[in-house]
Every structure is written in structure tokens, then in C-alpha cells.
Amino acid sequence: MKLPRGGAYLQPESVDVAVIGAGPGGLSAAIYAAKNGLKVRIFEKKSRIGFPTVCGELLPTEEEMKRLLPRADGIPELFDAAASAAVNKCRRIGVLSPLGGSWSLSFDAYILDRHRFESLLFEETRLLGVESTLGAPARLMLSGKKACVESPAGGAVEAEVVVAADGFPSRAAVEAGLPVREYLRPENLAACLQYRVAGAGVEEDMVEVYFSSRLAPGGYGWIIPKGNGEVNIGIGARKSALRGKAAVSKLLDSFVRERLGERYEPGKIVAKAADVLPVGGALRSTCNGRVLAVGDAAGMVMPTNGGGIPTALISGKIAGETAARHLGGGCALLEYERTWRRQIGEELENATKLRRIADRLMGSDRAVHWGFTFLGEKGVREVLTCKVPWTVSPLIKLV
Ligand SMILES: Cc1cc2nc3c(=O)[nH]c(=O)nc-3n(C[C@H](O)[C@H](O)[C@H](O)COP(=O)(O)OP(=O)(O)OC[C@H]3O[C@@H](n4cnc5c(N)ncnc54)[C@H](O)[C@@H]3O)c2cc1C
Numbered sequence: 001m002k003l004p005r006g007g008a009y010l011q012p013e014s015v016d017v018a019v020i021g022a023g024p025g026g027l028s029a030a031i032y033a034a035k036n037g038l039k040v041r042i043f044e045k046k047s048r049i050g051f052p053t054v055c056g057e058l059l060p061t062e063e064e065m066k067r068l069l070p071r072a073d074g075i076p077e078l079f080d081a082a083a084s085a086a087v088n089k090c091r092r093i094g095v096l097s098p099l100g101g102s103w104s105l106s107f108d109a110y111i112l113d114r115h116r117f118e119s120l121l122f123e124e125t126r127l128l129g130v131e132s133t134l135g136a137p138a139r140l141m142l143s144g145k146k147a148c149v150e151s152p153a154g155g156a157v158e159a160e161v162v163v164a165a166d167g168f169p170s171r172a173a174v175e176a177g178l179p180v181r182e183y184l185r186p187e188n189l190a191a192c193l194q195y196r197v198a199g200a201g202v203e204e205d206m207v208e209v210y211f212s213s214r215l216a217p218g219g220y221g222w223i224i225p226k227g228n229g230e231v232n233i234g235i236g237a238r239k240s241a242l243r244g245k246a247a248v249s250k251l252l253d254s255f256v257r258e259r260l261g262e263r264y265e266p267g268k269i270v271a272k273a274a275d276v277l278p279v280g281g282a283l284r285s286t287c288n289g290r291v292l293a294v295g296d297a298a299g300m301v302m303p304t305n306g307g308g309i310p311t312a313l314i315s316g317k318i319a320g321e322t323a324a325r326h327l328g329g330g331c332a333l334l335e336y337e338r339t340w341r342r343q344i345g346e347e348l349e350n351a352t353k354l355r356r357i358a359d360r361l362m363g364s365d366r367a368v369h370w371g372f373t374f375l376g377e378k379g380v381r382e383v384l385t386c387k388v389p390w391t392v393s394p395l396i397k398l399v
Helices: 024-035 062-068 080-085 113-127 171-175 248-263 310-329 333-360 364-383
Strands: 003-005 009-010 015-021 040-044 056-062 086-096 102-112 131-134 139-142 146-150 157-164 189-198 206-210 220-227 230-238 269-278 289-295
Touching: 015 024, 015 146, 015 269, 015 310, 024 040, 024 113, 024 157, 024 310, 056 230, 056 310, 062 102, 062 248, 080 086, 080 102, 080 113, 086 220, 102 113, 102 206, 102 220, 102 364, 113 131, 139 171, 157 171, 157 310, 171 289, 189 248, 206 248, 220 248, 230 248, 289 310, 310 333, 333 364
Parallel strands: 015 040, 015 157, 040 131, 086 206, 157 289
Antiparallel strands: 003 009, 056 102, 086 102, 139 146, 146 157, 189 230, 189 269, 206 220, 220 230
16 A cells, blocks of 8 residues: 655555554553564554543552463563552452442552653553554554555554454444444443542542442443542443433532542542443454454453453453464464453353343443342352352343
8 A cells, every 4th residue: 555755656665563542452462572573663653652541540459460361471570560550459358339338448559640650651662662643543544455554644564464453443343344223222331420539538448439320321330449539430320221311421420429428528520531441341352364353442341340451451461462472373363262262262252141131220220239139259259250150040041
């Protein structure tokens, strides 16, 4: 493909791997492709990596991750940057039911400065010789056997393998013909809105999650302490459950008033962030031709807890390594799909089915409360960490 540049026609540069999107998924893919000797270029539409931040910034520690995703490879090195980017560490999750029930679960998690976290990963790509084009949305173009990625910011490439890491909804996945229709359905979408509040005066070592059909229909609210009185406070509400309800911003304002006003010193909002998360499970297919989809672009958010950083890091690593093996003649690209399903597929599938079961209760606060009471502390922890409690396992086959 030839692209005009100042009147002349230039041949795009050839690379082994083009990565579209420099979030955790894309950066991880770039790192592992480059570590395996590939020539890589990243395209990112933001001009500052990881900024602005749209995230609760909670990342389970390595030890929790090993329990959460026990078949995932390379957890310790994937989480190298997390400790350096953490601004706080929490040891418990408090789960609050709509009728006032509460369960305190021990759970170790880093609370990140996500901008710093992604900047550290980006720095690692640079040290590995990965080139990057920042500041404009890139476009994937497929014609015949060729895959080209071009950005208005420059740096068009022809790539052997393209990693679609452009988050949700992924234009690159659409361009590649991946089956995105299902993850775009309203029942599979969570509208998220979050404030960062200073001076909230919360317990600094406990994350809190609240369930309420009034304040977070089809989802939940969270308070994540960042240390020094700062919190990320937000709600995720299912698009299908929002019909006829107040706008998400009104719901979050009520949530902040009720939760911070009632129990804590009312604080000051210093930042706002909004996005839509796919919570319908991973795409049926994440590989087509030369294109591999990772992280949110592939719908790999854990539907029972809304976490997507770990799966983005892991799927990115698998994509980078598979690209290297494929280009070395060692495997078909489709091996990517088999490998991530083997490592994290069961937990993503469990969480998707558990979410569907929970959907049947979520319309009624009483049902949610009794559901939690029935599960008890152990069961609640299992659901949040994508395990199927034995009391629920007969229902799993029905969804
Ligand atoms: C409010 C909220 C709170 C959350 N809290 C948590 C949490 O506490 N813990 C957790 O684990 N997960 C959380 N998540 C989910 C988590 O943020 C995502 O799952 C995670 O960021 C996925 O990483 P990714 O690399 O796949 O995609 P993203 O992080 O979305 O990265 C995609 C990148 O691609 C870039 N991009 C998009 N289009 C283009 C293009 N055309 N060209 C070039 N670049 C492009 C974007 O600018 C972005 O940098 C939260 C999500 C939301 C919305």
C-alpha cells in the first residue's frame, strides 16, 4: 500500500507486529513480542500514555492473582511494574448488600497510579527498541494478505501481525471481521462513571463495593482508597437496567452523597471519568487472519468484578509470544486463542455465567440481599473471584 507524504509516495515501513492501543493489553503485547526479538511499532491515540485515567486502579497482588487465575503463565513478571506504581495497598474488600448486610473479605490489592503504571510499561517497550506513534487514532486496513496500520500522526506500517488493543469498542476488531455483535448488546454493557474525591477520610486499607438496584442498577458502586484521604468512587450500571432510570451522573451524585456524606467527611471532586465496559464475556473468536484481539478489545473484562487490567496484561503477553512463535514458523496464529482460553478462559466463562445468574436477582434488592446471605462470606468471595460456589454449580448448567 502506498501513502502520500508531501506530494511523494512512500512505501510503508515493514514491521513484524503493529500494536493498536497502548493500554495494559497493547503494552504487554509489545513487550513480549520485542523480548522475543520482533520488530514492533505501537500506535496510541492519546498523546500522553495512560492519561487521562479512566479506572478504579485496583490490581490484585501477585499472590491474589495466582489464586484468581491459577493457570495463567508469568504472573510475577507481569506484575513487576505494579508495586512501583502503587500508591496504596488494601487488605480487605467490604461487600454491602442493599438491605444493610455486610461481608468483609480478606483480599490483597495494589491501588495504582495508573498513569505511572502504564508509563513504566511504556518505558520498558522503549528500552526494548519498540517504536511508537502517539497522538492520533490509528486505522487498520486489510487488503488481501496485507495488513497496514496508518496514523494521521505518521508512521504507517505494513505488519505481519496486528494486535488489536484499542479497548472497547474495538474498531480494529470490527475491521478484522471479529464477531463483535454480541459484546455490543445493551445487557452486556456497563456504563461506568467515577469521581476522584479528595479529603474523603475513608478507611485506607479497605475497598468497598455496594449493591443497590436504585443507585447502580444491574451493577455496583465502589469506593477505592488511594491513600491520604483520596478515593475513587464510582458506579457501573448495566445499560439494559438503566432504561427509565435517572442518568448515571445523577445516580453517582446520589451515591456520593449517601455514602460519603453519611459515613465520611464530604470531600472534594478532583477528577471525573466515564467509559463503557463490556461485561458479556470474551468474544467467541479473538483471532482472524493476521489480527489478534487482546484485553477490552476482545471483551476480556471479568463480568463479576469489572476488572480488566489482569486479563489485558495476560492476553497481551500471550499475543506477543504467539506472534513470535508464529513468525519463527513454530505455530499457527490461532494458537493465541487456544492459549488464552487454556490459561484464563475458564474463569472468564465462570464469571460470565455467574453474572447471568446474578442478573435474575439484581432487579430486587431483597433477592440480592438473600443471595449474599445464602452464599455467605466464602461464596461471596468465590463469586467476586470468578469461582463457582458449589451451592450455585447446579444453576451454572442452566445459563
Ligand atoms: C470506570 C472504570 C473503572 C475501572 N476500574 C478497574 C479496576 O479498578 N481494575 C481493573 O482491573 N480494571 C478496571 N477497569 C477496566 C480496565 O480499565 C480495562 O479493562 C483495561 O484498561 C483494559 O486494558 P486494555 O489495554 O485492553 O484497554 P484500554 O486500557 O482501554 O487501552 C486501549 C488504548 O487504546 C487506545 N486507542 C483506542 N483507539 C485507538 C486507535 N484507533 N488508535 C490508537 N490507539 C487507540 C486508547 O487511547 C487506550 O489507550 C475499569 C474500567 C472503567 C471504565
